[in-house]
Amino acid sequence: MISNTGFVVFIHPEQATTAIPAGRLTLLEQDAELLQSSFGYGRQYVERQNRLALDPLTLALPGDGPAVLRAPPITPQGPLPEFGVFRDATPDRWGRRLIENKLQRLDPLAESVYLLHGGANRTGALDFRDDPTSPAPVNELAQLLDLGYLKEAAERVEAGEIIPARLEKIFDAGSSMGGARPKAVIEADERQWLAKFPMPGDAFSMPQVEYATLMLAREAGLQVPPLRLEDIGEKRPVMLIERFDRIRAGDGYSRRHFLSALTLLARHESDSPNTSYADIAEAIATHCAADTIKADLAELFGRMVFNILVHNNDDHLRNHGFIWDGATGGWRLSPLYDVVPAATHAKTRHLHLGVGHQGRLATLPNAMTQHGVFGLTRPQAIDLIEQIAAVVREWKNTFETAGVDGQDIDHISHAIRSPRDAGLNAL
Ligand SMILES: Nc1ncnc2c1ncn2[C@@H]1O[C@H](COP(=O)(O)OP(=O)(O)OP(=O)(O)O)[C@@H](O)[C@H]1O
Numbered sequence: 001m002i003s004n005t006g007f008v009v010f011i012h013p014e015q016a017t018t019a020i021p022a023g024r025l026t027l028l029e030q031d032a033e034l035l036q037s038s039f040g041y042g043r044q045y046v047e048r049q050n051r052l053a054l055d056p057l058t059l060a061l062p063g064d065g066p067a068v069l070r071a072p073p074i075t076p077q078g079p080l081p082e083f084g085v086f087r088d089a090t091p092d093r094w095g096r097r098l099i100e101n102k103l104q105r106l107d108p109l110a111e112s113v114y115l116l117h118g119g120a121n122r123t124g125a126l127d128f129r130d131d132p133t134s135p136a137p138v139n140e141l142a143q144l145l146d147l148g149y150l151k152e153a154a155e156r157v158e159a160g161e162i163i164p165a166r167l168e169k170i171f172d173a174g175s176s177m178g179g180a181r182p183k184a185v186i187e188a189d190e191r192q193w194l195a196k197f198p199m200p201g202d203a204f205s206m207p208q209v210e211y212a213t214l215m216l217a218r219e220a221g222l223q224v225p226p227l228r229l230e231d232i233g234e235k236r237p238v239m240l241i242e243r244f245d246r247i248r249a250g251d252g253y254s255r256r257h258f259l260s261a262l263t264l265l266a267r268h269e270s271d272s273p274n275t276s277y278a279d280i281a282e283a284i285a286t287h288c289a290a291d292t293i294k295a296d297l298a299e300l301f302g303r304m305v306f307n308i309l310v311h312n313n314d315d316h317l318r319n320h321g322f323i324w325d326g327a328t329g330g331w332r333l334s335p336l337y338d339v340v341p342a343a344t345h346a347k348t349r350h351l352h353l354g355v356g357h358q359g360r361l362a363t364l365p366n367a368m369t370q371h372g373v374f375g376l377t378r379p380q381a382i383d384l385i386e387q388i389a390a391v392v393r394e395w396k397n398t399f400e401t402a403g404v405d406g407q408d409i410d411h412i413s414h415a416i417r418s419p420r421d422a423g424l425n426a427l
């Protein structure tokens, strides 16, 4: 059956705790398949002083002329049926599984259903409502004490079981965010955190290793949100990463508008492996404020180098993000997230994104082939690499401090390389 579903898209202006309508989104769907979408800004929004383009490329603000109805971008793979910015605010594999479980449906649902069920905890500053006067969705925030229940519920969802009433909090807490791993949003110490759970099928203590890797990245000088490791009375702990898109404001939270790199580059998901760090650098140079470009380019170069050294090959375009920064009037690279070393016995390694002139080859000399694109002179790039390499060389200390056990350290030693093996001496 073909249907047309319309939403009013709201945005929370920076520092505000309530949202305003920005425009109207219409989705044309045939059962579970999204055929087409269109979006038009509302006149009042366009006339506001602090109006913000929801996506600078695809949804640039109109000038003084009549309101235009826009369609998603056309990529080398053909026209996209959905705007990336709204897809970024919609759950991914994990959230979709939860929503299907909640609605007790086995078959995939329409995109509009997933979009709406993302609720108040969704990524970024957007909200989707039926009409301009609809009340804001309210989702009670789960607390630290709920972690054990949320994890039990997550396991049951992964096992395809129906969730008993006592565990239903997972639907509000877990459905909103993107990504494939089981996760939930919780509140602790008046902040919001993304909790990532260990699962019985994990080959190692995944959230703990992610925590240790992000701590290592922070020691190496990269921008990493506050992190916590929570013991829930089981063998493996839960990792908490503070949400960079929620800021405490009075009794509530204000929100920050988020775009994945996939959206800012207007790519199709399947274009991701044909995209490079240099392409993200170009997006930074285009969309970030002049004052911040240099720092964000160097940060991106550092992230690429770090990913080479720890062999994080899940560095796809949704795992790089941007946050709107009203203070500078530009986009900024978001803090780092989702970095996990991938163990392998292969000597030749590749990242997901292109590194340099030798494509996705994960070596430091390959990273150096394009240092200029990241605004770095050769000596500056080598200094940065050496700074990161010096920290990664001592990775076992950081992992041991994070409580990673010997077996998992052995496992991860097949991922993290000595900087020499990654080509440091050839620079
Ligand atoms: N600290 C954070 N603050 C705000 N949003 C975040 C944060 N960390 C992650 N996100 C958002 O949540 C999404 C899912 O998180 P993450 O990438 O860690 O999950 P994942 O399930 O491991 O992902 P993947 O499917 O790539 O393995 C990210 O793509 C990003 O949009």
Ligand SMILES: [Mg+2]
Binding pocket: 179, 180, 318, 319, 338
């Ligand atoms: Mg991810």
